[in-house]
Structures are given as structure tokens and as C-alpha cells.
Amino acid sequence: MPEFNPKIVPLRHKRPHRRIKISGFELLALPYVTVLLFLIFLPVLMIALYAFIKDSGSTNLIIFGFDNFIRFIGTPENIVTLGRSLRLALIATIICLLLGYPYAYFTAGSSNKSQRILILLATAPMWINMLLRVYAWRQIFDASGSLNAILGIFGVPEIDFLATEIPAIIGMVSVYLPFMILPIYTILRKLDSSLIEASSDLGARPQQTFWRVIFPLSIPGILSGITMVLLPTATTLVIPEYLSKNNYALIGNLIEMKFKNNGDWGYGSAISIVLGIVIMALVFFANRFDRFAEVEEKGAKR
Amino acid sequence: MIKGGKNRFKKFYFAFMLFFLYIPFVPLFLFSFNASRSLTNWAGFSLQWYEKLMVDADIALAVINTVFIAIIATFLSVLIGTLAAIALSRSRKVLRDWLLRVNNLPIVNPEIVTAVAMLLLFISLGIPTGYLTMLLAHIGFCTPYVIITIYPKLRGLDPNVLEAAQDLGATPWQAIWKVLVPQIKTSIIAAAAIAFTMSFDDFIISYFTAGSVKNISIYLYTTKRRDPAVNAFSTIITLIVSLVVIGNHLRESRQLKRERGLLKENEKTI
Numbered sequence: 001m002p003e004f005n006p007k008i009v010p011l012r013h014k015r016p017h018r019r020i021k022i023s024g025f026e027l028l029a030l031p032y033v034t035v036l037l038f039l040i041f042l043p044v045l046m047i048a049l050y051a052f053i054k055d056s057g058s059t060n061l062i063i064f065g066f067d068n069f070i071r072f073i074g075t076p077e078n079i080v081t082l083g084r085s086l087r088l089a090l091i092a093t094i095i096c097l098l099l100g101y102p103y104a105y106f107t108a109g110s111s112n113k114s115q116r117i118l119i120l121l122a123t124a125p126m127w128i129n130m131l132l133r134v135y136a137w138r139q140i141f142d143a144s145g146s147l148n149a150i151l152g153i154f155g156v157p158e159i160d161f162l163a164t165e166i167p168a169i170i171g172m173v174s175v176y177l178p179f180m181i182l183p184i185y186t187i188l189r190k191l192d193s194s195l196i197e198a199s200s201d202l203g204a205r206p207q208q209t210f211w212r213v214i215f216p217l218s219i220p221g222i223l224s225g226i227t228m229v230l231l232p233t234a235t236t237l238v239i240p241e242y243l244s245k246n247n248y249a250l251i252g253n254l255i256e257m258k259f260k261n262n263g264d265w266g267y268g269s270a271i272s273i274v275l276g277i278v279i280m281a282l283v284f285f286a287n288r289f290d291r292f293a294e295v296e297e298k299g300a301k302r
Numbered sequence: 303m304i305k306g307g308k309n310r311f312k313k314f315y316f317a318f319m320l321f322f323l324y325i326p327f328v329p330l331f332l333f334s335f336n337a338s339r340s341l342t343n344w345a346g347f348s349l350q351w352y353e354k355l356m357v358d359a360d361i362a363l364a365v366i367n368t369v370f371i372a373i374i375a376t377f378l379s380v381l382i383g384t385l386a387a388i389a390l391s392r393s394r395k396v397l398r399d400w401l402l403r404v405n406n407l408p409i410v411n412p413e414i415v416t417a418v419a420m421l422l423l424f425i426s427l428g429i430p431t432g433y434l435t436m437l438l439a440h441i442g443f444c445t446p447y448v449i450i451t452i453y454p455k456l457r458g459l460d461p462n463v464l465e466a467a468q469d470l471g472a473t474p475w476q477a478i479w480k481v482l483v484p485q486i487k488t489s490i491i492a493a494a495a496i497a498f499t500m501s502f503d504d505f506i507i508s509y510f511t512a513g514s515v516k517n518i519s520i521y522l523y524t525t526k527r528r529d530p531a532v533n534a535f536s537t538i539i540t541l542i543v544s545l546v547v548i549g550n551h552l553r554e555s556r557q558l559k560r561e562r563g564l565l566k567e568n569e570k571t572i
Contacts, residue, residue, distance in 0.1 A: 025392040029401070032386030032445065036404045039442030043419030044407060050422055103319055106312050118316070120551050125323055127543045129503050131522045132536045136326035139333070139341050142528075146329045149342045174322065235412035237506055238523065252414050259418060259510065269422065272415045279412050 051269035068270030078254065078271070082278070085251040088165060089234035092172035093180075096229045097222065099173065100180035104221075105214075107181075108188035119185065123178050131238055134171050138242045141167040160245075167243040172233045179228040187221030188214070223286050231279055251275055327540060334533035341528060351534040361535060364521035371433070371517065372501040375440035380494045382441070383448025388482060390449070391456040402453075405446045416443060417510035424511060431513030439511040440504065444497040451493040455486050 054065035072078050107118040125133060140146045141161040148158050161167050191214065199209040233239075237252035251271065258268030329341070334352070338345035355361060390398050408416045420442065424435045459482075467477040483490070505519035512520065525532065 025389050026394075026397065027389070028385040029389035029393070031382045032389075032449075033401065035382060035442060035445050036401065039420065039423075039438060040407050040446070041404055043416070043423040043442075044411075046422040046426055047415070047419040099319065099322075102315060106316070116551070116555070120547065121320060122323065124544070124547050127499065127547060128536075128540055129519060129522070131505060131519050132330075132539060133326060135522065135532065136330045136536070139329050139533075140326060142341070144342055146342060174326065177323070231410075231412060235414050237414060237509075241523075252412075255414055255418060259421065265422065265425075268418060272418045276411055276415045280410060283410055 047269045047272055050266050051273050053266050068266050069274070071267060072270050072274060081249070081254055082251050082274070084249065085234050086278070088169060088172065088250070089230050092169050092176065092233045093226055093229045095169070095173050096177050096180040097225065100177055100225065101184055101222070104181050104184035104188055107185055108191070115189070119182075122181050125174075126178050130175055131242075133175055134238055134242045137167060137171045137174065141170075141243065162243065162245045165244065168239050168249070171239045171243045172229075172236065175239070176229045176233055179232075180225040183224040183228065184218055184221040187218050191217060227283050227286050230282060234279060234282075235275060330533050331537050331540075333530055334537045336530060339530060341530065341533070351530040352538075354531045355534045355538075358531065360516070360521065360525075361531075364516045364518050367433075367515060368502055368517040368519075371437055371440055372498050374437060375444055375501045376494050376497040379441050379444035379448050379497050380490060383445045383493060384452055384483075384486075384490055386445075387449055387452040387456050387486075388478060390453055391459075392461070402449075405449050408443050408446050409450070413506045417507040420507065421510045431511055432515055433512075436508055436512040436515055436517075439507050440501045443504075443507055444500055447496050447500065448493040451496060452486060452489045455489040456482075459485055 051068050052064045052066070054063040054067050103118075103122060107115055107122075110118065138145070142148075143158060143160055143162065145161075147161065151159065195213055195217070196209055199213045200206070204212065235252050236250065237256055240249040240253055255268050255271050255275070258264045258271065262268075332344075333341045335347050335349065336345055337348035337350070386401075390401060417439075420435075420439045421431070424431055424438075429435055463485075464477050464482055467481040468474065472480065503519065504517070505523065508517050509520050509523065516524070522532065
């Protein structure tokens with residue numbers, strides 16, 4: 001906590017009791033600092049502690065080591081699971097981008113009234129509990145679900161959709177699509193229309209204007225959309241549980257299993273740390289890419 | 303303003319997207335009114351699953367838990383977050399930067415990592431998991447979002463206004479309550495809405511920290527999958543959400559129209 005420093009404060013020394021000094025204002029953050037310390041910082045510290053604790057065979061003795069991490073890397077199935085999580089998340093993110101960009105683009109180009117309605121239609125499902133939406137897809141893809149019932153009318157034999165990865169990908173896309181549409185739309189809507197006019201005045205065809213002017217300017221929106229979709233899809237617990245046959249299909253389910261069924265906390269913590277680091281690295285690279293875009297922009301201005 | 307592409311493609315595209323976004327709800331609604339247990343074969347109209355829902359004590363308890371926790375967590379996280387945002391907007395840069403960095407941890411961290419971390423903390427401190435730990439966890443993940451909603455708004459305000467209020471004789475608390483808070487009212491409401499929905503819909507963090515307590519999400523996750531009563535429950539939730547969302551949209555539209563009307567009147571008088 002800051003100490004009272006008369007050299008800084010004397011401006012209003014006539015009525016010191018009336019004025020909140022900087023330190024006084026900082027005191028308002030005390031409950032928040034407590035929350036940050038005990039509910040955010042300390043838990044992360046605990047996870048690190050558990051991950052590095054080695055089984056010493058005695059409760060009085062604590063030894064640290066990389067055992068849990070070595071066990072994780074040494075189990076090929078885990079690496080496969082992590083790889084599958086990232087691959088499915090990446091596919092879902094790309095589909096979200098391909099489907100979501102036109103939505104944001106067309107919406108930004110509509111009248112104010114249609115803009116509000118189109119954004120409302122895209123975001124309304126977000127307010128409904130995610131488990132319910134995934135459960136709804138499950139009823140479609142189930143072996144005795146709606147899709148098979150409809151296909152059955154046309155004489156198609158029952159297909160076991162849940163044995164494939166398609167339902168999980170569709171589930172990811174439908175749940176996280178709004179997170180791709182919103183940031184791109186926000187950027188496109190704010191785009192300076194004089195830039196587009198200038199581009200066409202200077203003889204660019206609409207397509208050229210799009211690829212050379214509009215698209216590069218929307219990259220920050222795309223990147224935040226990618227982060228907002230990639231992060232939850234790579235770590236999802238619910239979607240593989242409902243939309244695939246293999247319950248422990250993705251890394252989130254693996255962590256769940258270690259904590260809920262096995263009580264293998266140290267190992268579960270190690271997996272969580274690996275996952276956290278991988279995800280943060282992805283986010284970091286996305287942001288770096290954004291910075292390159294900024295630098296290019298600045299360079300172009302000169 | 304961007305000019306849209308070919309009209310026919312655009313119409314087809316939007317039709318496809320809306321189909322994709324809303325098709326899952328169709329069987330969900332349909333089979334909540336089914337007379338049989340089947341989720342594929344229509345056996346006639348019936349409200350039996352809604353009746354079953356009304357007498358289901360587990361669902362009722364899950365709803366009560368969810369609402370109860372969401373209200374308390376929202377109130378406390380908005381209170382803590384608002385005070386902190388005010389403090390941060392006036393604090394030294396070093397402190398602010400550090401706090402905002404820690405603040406971002408649960409936002410960039412995968413939810414499941416946050417959940418596991420909180421569970422480990424409660425276990426280590428010997429706090430039995432239940433209502434209290436669930437509430438603490440919810441405060442923990444809602445508060446950072448309150449900060450990132452309110453803090454940018456505060457930074458955009460003129461800092462001299464608060465000083466002026468104090469110069470004119472307001473006590474510090476009066477200055478905050480009567481001058482600062484009204485200026486950030488909309489952000490506070492937005493933060494409360496975000497905190498409430500996040501707490502209300504949370505699954506992963508509650509699942510790990512609530513012990514045997516069940517909120518709606520945990521109930522759905524742990525209950526038997528193929529139960530038409532769950533369809534009935536989903537239909538009710540979807541209906542409530544739709545009404546709130548549409549009501550909100552209409553209110554905003556009316557407000558916009560009124561503002562535009564005022565603008566036009568002003569132009570006339572000028």
C-alpha cells in the first residue's frame with residue numbers, strides 16, 4: 001500500500017480531509033485485490049504446485065519433479081487426444097470464419113434496421129444455455145434421431161453419425177459462430193466509407209476493393225474472432241460428451257476424467273497446464289500477427 | 303458503408319445460416335409435446351412432459367440454485383468490480399498494469415483450467431465443496447468481466463468532474479455516488495447483465511466446484527439424456543429467453559425512433 005507522501009500531495013493542503021488522495025482511491029480496490037489474489041492468482045499457483053508434486057509415498061515429505069509431465073508426454077494416447085482437440089477446434093474455427101465473415105459483411109452493408117435484426121438473429125441463440133443447444137443437436141444426430149428418421153423415409157439405412165467427428169464439428173460451429181460474426185461485424189461497421197469510395201474512384205473493381213482495402217482492414221476483427229472460437233472449442237467438455245460416441249474424445253474430457261473419476265489431481269493439473277500453455281501460445285501468436293498488421297499499416301502511412 | 307453483393311446469393315446465404323442456427327430447436331420443441339416417450343415418432347399431442355416437469359423436485363431445485371447463485375454472484379461481483387474500476391482509473395500505472403494483467407488470467411485461460419484451479423484451491427484450504435465454493439468461484443470468474451466492461455468507460459470520463467464535485471463541497475462518497483456512478487450507469491447495467499448470464503449459464507466451473515449441488519447446467523449434464531421432460535424444460539427456457547430478447551429489441555427500437563424523432567424536430571425548429 002502506498003504511504004502518505006507530503007511532497008506529492010501539498011497542492012490542496014488546505015483541506016486535506018475533504019480530498020481523496022490517490023492512496024485513498026486505491027483502497028476501494030481492496031475487495032477486488034482480495035478476489036484476484038485468492039480466487040484467481042492463488043488457484044493458478046495451486047495448479048502449478050500440484051502438477052510438480054511428486055509422489056513421495058509419505059504425506060510429510062513433498063518432493064517436486066516433472067514426473068506428471070513426463071507421464072503425459074510419454075503416453076501416446078494423450079498426445080493423440082491433444083492433437084485431435086486442436087485439429088477439430090481448427091476445423092471448426094475455419095468453418096466459422098468462412099460462414100461468419102459473409103454474415104458480418106452483408107450485415108454491415110444493410111440498412112440500420114436490418115442490421116439490428118440480423119445481429120439479433122445471429123446472437124439470440126447465445127442466450128440459451130449451451131448444453132441445451134448441444135442436446136438439441138444430439139437429438140438430430142442420434143442413431144434413432146431426427147436425421148436418420150428423415151433419411152429413412154427415402155430408404156437410406158440407419159447411419160451412425162455419432163461415430164464420426166462431423167456432429168462434434170457442427171456442434172462447435174453452431175455454438176461458437178456468433179463469436180466469429182460479432183467482432184468482424186463490429187470492425188466492418190466502423191470502416192470509413194470514404195476509403196471504399198476512394199478505392200473505387202481510383203479505378204478498383206469491387207472485388208479488388210474488397211481484397212485490397214476492406215479485407216486487410218478487417219483482420220483485427222478476424223483475429224479476435226479466431227481467438228474467441230478456437231479457445232473454447234479446443235477445451236470443450238460438453239460437445240464431445242454429447243456429440244460423439246467416445247466420451248473421452250477430447251482433452252477437456254481427459255482432464256474431467258482425471259479429476260472426477262480417478263482423483264489423479266497431480267496428473268490432471270499437469271494436463272491442464274500443458275493445455276493452458278498451448279492455448280496461450282496460440283492466442284499470443286494471433287496477437288503478434290495483429291501487431292504485424294499494425295506495423296504494416298503504419299509503414300503504409302509513411 | 304459497404305455495399306452488399308448479388309441479391310439472390312445473399313438471400314440464399316442468409317436463409318441457409320438462419321436454417322443452420324435455428325433448426326436444432328425444431329425437434330426439441332416438437333417432441334416436448336409428444337404423447338409417447340419417443341423423440342422420433344410422433345404419437346399425438348400431449349402436455350404430459352410439462353406436467354412431469356412441474357412436479358419434478360430435482361429440476362425445481364436446480365432452477366432455484368441457479369437463480370439464487372446468479373443473483374448473489376452478480377450483485378457482489380458488480381459491487382466489487384465497480385469500486386475497483388473507479389480505483390483503477392485513478393491509481394498509479396504500475397499497480398493498474400499488474401492488476402489488469404492478473405485480471406486477464408481467467409479471460410485468456412481455458413475455462414476448464416480455471417475450474418480445476420479453483421477446485422484445487424478449495425481442496426487445499428479444506429473448504430468442503432458446495433454452495434459457498436460455487437458462489438466464490440462465480441464471483442471469481444464474473445468480476446474480471448465486470449472490470450473489463452466498466453473500466454474502459456471510466457477511463458473515457460473527464461477526471462476533473464470528480465474534483466469539481468469535491469471542490470463544490472461533496473464528500474468523497476457523495477462525489478462517487480452522485481457524480482461518477484450516474485455517468486457509468488449504462489456500463490454497470492451491461493456488466494450486471496454479463497455477470498448474470500455468465501453465472502446463470504455456467505457449466506464447467508460449477509461442475510468442478512459445486513460438489514453435490516446442482517445448477518441447471520449440471521442437472522442437464524448429469525441427467526439421463528433421452529428424456530422428453532428435458533425437451534419441455536428447454537422449450538420453456540427458450541420461450542423465456544426469446545421473449546426477453548424480443549422485448550429488449552422492441553424497446554431499443556422504440557427508443558431509437560424517439561431519438562430520431564427528436565432530432566428531426568430540432569432540425570425543424572432550427
